[in-house]
Amino acid sequence: xxxxxxxxxxxxxxxxxxxxxxxxxxxxxxxxxxxxxxxxxxxxxxxxxxxxxxxxxxxxxxxxxxxxxxxxxxxxxxxxxxxxxxxxxxxxxxxxxxxxxxxxxxxxxxxxxxxxxxxxxxxxxxxxxxxxxxxxxxxxxxxxxxxxxxxxxxxxxxxxxxxxxxxxxxxxxxxxxxxxxxxxxxxxxxxxxxxxxxxxxxxxxxxxxxxxxxxxxxxxxxxxxxxxxxxxxxxxxxxxxxxxxxxxxxxxxxxxxxxxxxxxxxxxxxxxxxxxxxxxxxxxxxxxxxxxxxxxxxxxxxxxxxxx
Numbered sequence: 001x002x003x004x005x006x007x008x009x010x011x012x013x014x015x016x017x018x019x020x021x022x023x024x025x026x027x028x029x030x031x032x033x034x035x036x037x038x039x040x041x042x043x044x045x046x047x048x049x050x051x052x053x054x055x056x057x058x059x060x061x062x063x064x065x066x067x068x069x070x071x072x073x074x075x076x077x078x079x080x081x082x083x084x085x086x087x088x089x090x091x092x093x094x095x096x097x098x099x100x101x102x103x104x105x106x107x108x109x110x111x112x113x114x115x116x117x118x119x120x121x122x123x124x125x126x127x128x129x130x131x132x133x134x135x136x137x138x139x140x141x142x143x144x145x146x147x148x149x150x151x152x153x154x155x156x157x158x159x160x161x162x163x164x165x166x167x168x169x170x171x172x173x174x175x176x177x178x179x180x181x182x183x184x185x186x187x188x189x190x191x192x193x194x195x196x197x198x199x200x201x202x203x204x205x206x207x208x209x210x211x212x213x214x215x216x217x218x219x220x221x222x223x224x225x226x227x228x229x230x231x232x233x234x235x236x237x238x239x240x241x242x243x244x245x246x247x248x249x250x251x252x253x254x255x256x257x258x259x260x261x262x263x264x265x266x267x268x269x270x271x272x273x274x275x276x277x278x279x280x281x282x283x284x285x286x287x288x289x290x291x292x293x294x295x296x297x298x299x300x301x302x303x304x305x306x307x308x
Contacts, residue, residue, distance in 0.1 A: 009067075012047040012292060013039075015054070022285060026292040034058055043067060047295055049074065049288065050081070053276065059084040069308065070301065072291055074284055076102075076150060076275065077225055078305045079198040090308040092291065092301055097283040098275030099153035102248075105274045106154045106193055106223050107161075109246035111137055113219050113268055114191075135190075138162040143185050145205075146195035146224060147176050154193055154223075163191075170201075186213045191221065198225035208233035211243065219244040223274050226251030231261065238264040248274045 014020050015033040023029060027047070030039040034057040045065045050058040052074040062068060062084055070090045073081050078093040085091050112118070114135045123130035140163050144151045147169035158165055166185055172178035177185060186192060192214065196202045206220070207230040214220070214237075222229055226249045237243040246268040247261070253272060255261055261269065287303075294301050 009044055010046050010296060011041060011044045011067075012049070012295075013042075013045045013065075014049050014288075015051040019049075019285070019288070023288055023292055026289065027296040032061075034061070038064070046070065047072065047292070052280075052284070053272075062086055062089070070295060072288065077197060079225065082306050085306065088308040089306075090301065090304060091306045092303045093305050094284065094287055095149050095303040097280065097287055099149050100283075101277040101279045102150050102195075102223055102274035103153035103157050104277075105248060105270065106195075106221055107157050109221055109248070109268060109270070110142075110191055110193075110219065113221075113244055113246045114140070118268060137191075140164070140190035141166070141188055142191045142193065143168060143182075143189040144193045144195060145179070145182065146193075146197075148195065148197070150223065151193070151195040154195060183210065183213045186210070186218075187215060189215065189218055191219045193221045194224040194228050196224050196228060198227055202228050204228070204230045206230065206234070208236070211237050214243060216242050217244070219246065221246045223248050225249055226253050235260055235264055238266050241265065246270075248272055 010027055012027050012029045013032045014023065014029055017031050020029045020031050030041055032039060033051045034055050042065065044067055046067050046069045048062060048065060048068055049072050059081060062071060063086060068086065068089050071081060071085055072092045074094050076094055076098050078091060081091050114137055116134045119130060138161055142158060142163045143166045144154055145168045147167045151167060155165055155167060167176045168179055168182055168185065169176050170179055205228050211233050220243060231251045234245060238245060244266045248270045249272055250261060261267065291301055
């Protein structure tokens, strides 16, 4: 590997004591997370790991680190981190860490929505035997918008379900359609899964016009970022009864009490829990161990989304 010149002093800031204990053999570390005072050596921190799903201060704190070189997120999404990172700082995301958990949730939400689990749960609560035929996942056409690691993980788990599967990315390649063909693909899709990062190009990708192209009765599953979908436009489609939705992310987020999405028909909402499972920590530790080893050795980092 090509060596990268690093300053003599390299200090990593990790959010938890047990993480420092596991990873401190690789590089000199300190522990910091919002609510703690800055350690005495804060001015020496060159590698920073924000707390997973932490408060806003987890990211604004980057401005207080004059020697900062690298920010390693624990999330697959990186739009908010890039927006806050000081100039010249390299940002790496947690590609691969949340694939298994997020894919599990996506498939679970698809099955729960199609098979009417919410209605069955309500019937159980009321003591009502609500036997009605429901759509199966089998034989549905599923379009996954986003062919990154999460999208591919969803696709891998869907293959045994006998679905007609289409993957969509920014540009076409073998087995993957271009996003330019999305309007045509949506007309025949029974389920549409969103796993794209939030960028200027994907912000409100599913606006009123794109949602209008979706076939009647189609299910939209958003496991990407809330603003990939125009919330007002989605609310209009839900209110009309034309579309269904399963949302692990929303815009705004967290979804405040009284927001119309809470009471909208034909929608399932989970509170951004796609990656927050027992599978997270082992994969996060493996990622950090590899990245810190590379950083300490002056080797190229992985999963760079912006290079300082």
